[in-house]
Amino acid sequence: MAVMSKSVSGESGKTSATDPRSGGANRWRRFADWDERPLRLDRFAIEDPENGFAAFKGAKDPKPGIEIADGRILSMDGIPAADFDMIDHFIATHHLDLDLAPEAMALPSREIARMLVDVAVPRTELARLAHGLTPAKLAEVVAQLSAIELAFAFSKMRTRKTPGNQGHVTNAKDDPLQLAADAAAAVAFGFDEIETTMRVARNSWSNALACSVGAAIGRWGTLFQCSSEENEELQIGMAGFTSYAETVSVYGTEKAFTDGDDTPWSKAFLAAAYASRGIKMRCTSGAASELLMGFHEAKSLLYLEARCLCLQRAMGVQGTQNGGIDGAPLASTMPGGVRELMAENLIAVWLDLECATGNDARHSESEIRVGAKILPFLIAGSDLVCSGMGSILKYDNSFNPSSFNGEEMEDFLVLQRDFEADGGLNSVDESRALELRRRAIDALCAVFAELDLGSPTAAMKQSVAIASGSNETASYTPREVSFISEKIKAKGINVLDVIKALARRGFREEAENLLQVVRLRVSGDYLQTAAVVRRGRVISAVNDPNDYGGPGSGYRLSPQRRQELAAIRDVLTREEVLRTEATYAAAENRRITYRALGTAPAAGPENEVVVGVSPAFGIKLYRTLAGHPLSAVLRAIGDGIRARGGEPRFVRLRHTADTSFLGLSAARLAGSGIGIGLQAKGTAVIHQKDRLPHHNLELFSNAPITTLDHYRGLGENAALYARGEMPEPVVVPTQGQALGARYHAQVALIYAIETSLTQDGAKPEAIEISFQEAAE
Amino acid sequence: MSGPADRNGRIRGIADYPLAEKRPEIVKSARGKPLKDLTLAAVEAGEVTLEDLGITPQALLDQAAIAAKAGRPTLARNFARAAELVEVPQDVLLRIYELLRPGRAGNKDEVLAAARELRETYNAPTMAAFVEEAAEIYERRGLFTFRY
Numbered sequence: 001m002a003v004m005s006k007s008v009s010g011e012s013g014k015t016s017a018t019d020p021r022s023g024g025a026n027r028w029r030r031f032a033d034w035d036e037r038p039l040r041l042d043r044f045a046i047e048d049p050e051n052g053f054a055a056f057k058g059a060k061d062p063k064p065g066i067e068i069a070d071g072r073i074l075s076m077d078g079i080p081a082a083d084f085d086m087i088d089h090f091i092a093t094h095h096l097d098l099d100l101a102p103e104a105m106a107l108p109s110r111e112i113a114r115m116l117v118d119v120a121v122p123r124t125e126l127a128r129l130a131h132g133l134t135p136a137k138l139a140e141v142v143a144q145l146s147a148i149e150l151a152f153a154f155s156k157m158r159t160r161k162t163p164g165n166q167g168h169v170t171n172a173k174d175d176p177l178q179l180a181a182d183a184a185a186a187v188a189f190g191f192d193e194i195e196t197t198m199r200v201a202r203n204s205w206s207n208a209l210a211c212s213v214g215a216a217i218g219r220w221g222t223l224f225q226c227s228s229e230e231n232e233e234l235q236i237g238m239a240g241f242t243s244y245a246e247t248v249s250v251y252g253t254e255k256a257f258t259d260g261d262d263t264p265w266s267k268a269f270l271a272a273a274y275a276s277r278g279i280k281m282r283c284t285s286g287a288a289s290e291l292l293m294g295f296h297e298a299k300s301l302l303y304l305e306a307r308c309l310c311l312q313r314a315m316g317v318q319g320t321q322n323g324g325i326d327g328a329p330l331a332s333t334m335p336g337g338v339r340e341l342m343a344e345n346l347i348a349v350w351l352d353l354e355c356a357t358g359n360d361a362r363h364s365e366s367e368i369r370v371g372a373k374i375l376p377f378l379i380a381g382s383d384l385v386c387s388g389m390g391s392i393l394k395y396d397n398s399f400n401p402s403s404f405n406g407e408e409m410e411d412f413l414v415l416q417r418d419f420e421a422d423g424g425l426n427s428v429d430e431s432r433a434l435e436l437r438r439r440a441i442d443a444l445c446a447v448f449a450e451l452d453l454g455s456p457t458a459a460m461k462q463s464v465a466i467a468s469g470s471n472e473t474a475s476y477t478p479r480e481v482s483f484i485s486e487k488i489k490a491k492g493i494n495v496l497d498v499i500k501a502l503a504r505r506g507f508r509e510e511a512e513n514l515l516q517v518v519r520l521r522v523s524g525d526y527l528q529t530a531a532v533v534r535r536g537r538v539i540s541a542v543n544d545p546n547d548y549g550g551p552g553s554g555y556r557l558s559p560q561r562r563q564e565l566a567a568i569r570d571v572l573t574r575e576e577v578l579r580t581e582a583t584y585a586a587a588e589n590r591r592i593t594y595r596a597l598g599t600a601p602a603a604g605p606e607n608e609v610v611v612g613v614s615p616a617f618g619i620k621l622y623r624t625l626a627g628h629p630l631s632a633v634l635r636a637i638g639d640g641i642r643a644r645g646g647e648p649r650f651v652r653l654r655h656t657a658d659t660s661f662l663g664l665s666a667a668r669l670a671g672s673g674i675g676i677g678l679q680a681k682g683t684a685v686i687h688q689k690d691r692l693p694h695h696n697l698e699l700f701s702n703a704p705i706t707t708l709d710h711y712r713g714l715g716e717n718a719a720l721y722a723r724g725e726m727p728e729p730v731v732v733p734t735q736g737q738a739l740g741a742r743y744h745a746q747v748a749l750i751y752a753i754e755t756s757l758t759q760d761g762a763k764p765e766a767i768e769i770s771f772q773e774a775a776e
Numbered sequence: 777m778s779g780p781a782d783r784n785g786r787i788r789g790i791a792d793y794p795l796a797e798k799r800p801e802i803v804k805s806a807r808g809k810p811l812k813d814l815t816l817a818a819v820e821a822g823e824v825t826l827e828d829l830g831i832t833p834q835a836l837l838d839q840a841a842i843a844a845k846a847g848r849p850t851l852a853r854n855f856a857r858a859a860e861l862v863e864v865p866q867d868v869l870l871r872i873y874e875l876l877r878p879g880r881a882g883n884k885d886e887v888l889a890a891a892r893e894l895r896e897t898y899n900a901p902t903m904a905a906f907v908e909e910a911a912e913i914y915e916r917r918g919l920f921t922f923r924y
Contacts, residue, residue, distance in 0.1 A: 525795055538797075542793045
């Protein structure tokens with residue numbers, strides 16, 4: 001994300017009552033609960049088109065139209081040529097293809113909208129048609145699409161076939177050691193582009209140098225930008241440190257544009273200037289920037305953004321970052337605001353621009369809103385899913401927190417895995433990550449030493465290598481960085497000096513990597529639309545065009561890529577579960593012995609409660625899901641039964657592992673007709689011999705939160721039922737944990753071990769239990 | 777777009793892209809070095825300078841031809857304008873950019889002078905015409921006004 005020149009900030013106006021559940025007797029307290037949700041930190045705005053608060057239908061949005069005579073435009077979108085503002089003029093002169101416009105504009109918007117979601121209409125035909133469409137027409141067409149149609153059309157229309165992603169690498173201290181380490185980590189996670197900016201503007205040269213070194217660790221090809229003041233950013237680019245730029249913001253009204261201190265011509269000049277230095281460039285625009293800046297002209301977010309996008313195509317930039325960007329939080333306060341962000345991304349790719357699809361400035365405190373917003377882009381694919389995911393922690397994100405940051409990166413990796421959708425990232429092994437961070441720090445220190453920029457201590461380096469964020473480092477302060485940065489600038493250090501320094505100090509691979517990125521400039525291949533570098537090759541919309549034409553076409557995960565997405569950390573395997581259980585075996589064997597005594601007889605004394613355990617209980621499995629040793633569970637149940645005058649008898653059941661049938665079979669053996677079924681994972685049931693299998697007396701289904709006291713209570717109640725009493729059922733209180741998510745993989749693996757030991761028709765087996773030690 | 781590159785048939789089609797891979801023989805540094813000579817060893821030996829690692833007007837025209845053949849005429853025109861700016865020194869570039877920002881020029885003549893400089897000193901006719909267009913519109917829209 002680029003920093004726009006104007007932004008409005010301020011704390012949310014929400015005040016929370018000291019008592020979160022205040023409201024007295026005349027309030028349904030559910031509303032008090034809702035008040036405490038993160039969602040309620042978000043403020044929402046009423047639709048108010050006159051004051052610029054309209055996503056799709058502005059008070060003064062013009063109707064689409066074009067009048068052409070003698071090869072000249074007489075009017076565009078109802079505005080006579082004589083009244084064109086500078087944006088209209090630029091679009092009319094440089095975007096519109098006058099030969100095509102009459103034909104394209106004559107098509108009904110509904111028909112074009114249908115073409116956008118029709119797999120039979122090729123992307124190339126729609127991209128060609130867009131050369132003849134005006135901003136109001138483009139807006140009118142995409143406004144007809146529902147959210148799912150927008151996402152679908154986006155997946156068809158986006159420019160490059162292979163999806164990618166962009167990350168932020170910044171920190172609150174502008175610490176170059178941390179920048180290098182974090183850049184190296186971001187590269188390993190798979191970002192195609194990384195972007196830095198500063199807390200202190202004069203630290204830009206240091207940030208640029210540090211990130212360029214960090215980005216050369218491990219592999220080459222990650223493009224890098226240093227978001228700074230336009231003039232300085234270009235100078236840093238000319239010194240060779242950066243390979244792309246996206247701070248070139250454009251706006252949809254003339255007043256906002258000049259207030260942003262530029263014009264379409266100055267920005268277009270800048271675009272050509274970047275290209276002339278061999279630097280990839282995209283523009284920045286997005287909903288609500290004009291509203292934030294106070295010059296919205298009572299027009300909708302979508303129409304103004306359509307103007308921005310036509311302008312960008314007119315300027316001849318290869319791409320854009322849009323989808324709200326700085327304005328995303330404001331757009332999201334409006335009805336349909338998030339759908340509008342999707343609509344404007346669609347216009348961008350329809351105009352054949354590379355699109356970094358926002359999902360950048362965090363639009364909500366609600367993790368649900370954040371996850372929902374990213375999903376369409378993740379499953380549709382995008383040139384750059386985020387135009388800046390925070391690869392660093394929120395507080396270190398000098399652009400402001402992103403939708404996803406260092407904190408949430410693993411959530412994103414799992415979403416990719418869930419949907420088998422390529423969001424451009426991959427997991428990184430823990431030890432590999434640390435190794436890369438240390439390598440980056442050492443490489444930067446070598447450059448510092450060689451170029452006389454500083455000599456960080458071992459303690460500084462170590463603190464940075466292991467730090468999750470800058471709060472944990474004992475490294476450079478922003479003031480110290482300023483001296484380094486100004487020295488880099490004053491000495492005129494350029495990227496070749498850094499490459500040579502790396503090579504001289506033995507970092508030859510890194511020197512080669514950095515040189516490869518700079519060398520991209522010579523051919524300029526990476527200036528084409530949506531170019532990124534993958535495995536040492538430039539891919540772009542030219543040689544990797546999105547050719548989606550229905551199922552089986554377009555981007556599909558290769559088997560290898562699918563494996564990469566699946567390879568998140570800490571994945572359970574059957575072997576691991578068995579290994580873990582085996583480690584408990586030795587301890588359990590010291591606490592308890594089970595002696596098999598042959599077929600268990602039916603019926604005993606009237607106060608007898610039979611406890612039927614599962615096939616693998618104490619043989620292959622030794623602990624409940626809550627972590628209680630099975631010996632302790634048996635002891636608690638037995639003590640509970642005896643405490644209420646009952647007599648426990650233990651049997652092992654081999655014909656079933658199902659709790660209900662364990663319980664019912666045990667009950668049928670018991671003199672009292674009351675039995676307890678108990679699985680090794682801790683699920684337990686009290687049953688009665690005359691009941692239907694699944695109509696038990698009491699069930700403990702939440703084994704992970706069942707305590708030994710609960711098991712004792714279960715035993716007590718079983719004994720009370722045996723006496724014909726009606727006790728208060730034992731309740732295992734749940735706080736609503738998603739126990740299925742936490743345990744079901746383990747449960748399935750454990751349960752498979754139980755079922756593998758079952759034998760059809762096996763008789764209940766009497767077992768004698770001896771406790772070897774006192775209870776823990 | 778039909779630039780000189782196109783006319784000479786240097787670029788046969790988008791199959792020539794990426795040039796560094798498919799047509800390495802036509803990619804040369806500003807000082808005439810082929811890509812394969814731009815090695816780390818050459819950098820260490822001082823044989824490769826930052827100038828060798830910039831883009832050339834010819835490479836931009838070649839990319840313009842590719843962009844045009846890929847159906848992106850406006851991108852091609854930007855590359856063509858960029859080709860004219862390669863030889864323009866950094867300080868001049870930044871000065872003209874600054875002049876094009878709102879309120880920097882007090883009147884149309886200052887902008888027209890910059891256009892003349894581009895055309896006459898740097899042989900950048902397309903860019904010059906583009907700057908002249910800006911001067912015209914700035915005047916019409918009242919941009920020659922005090923800002924700070």
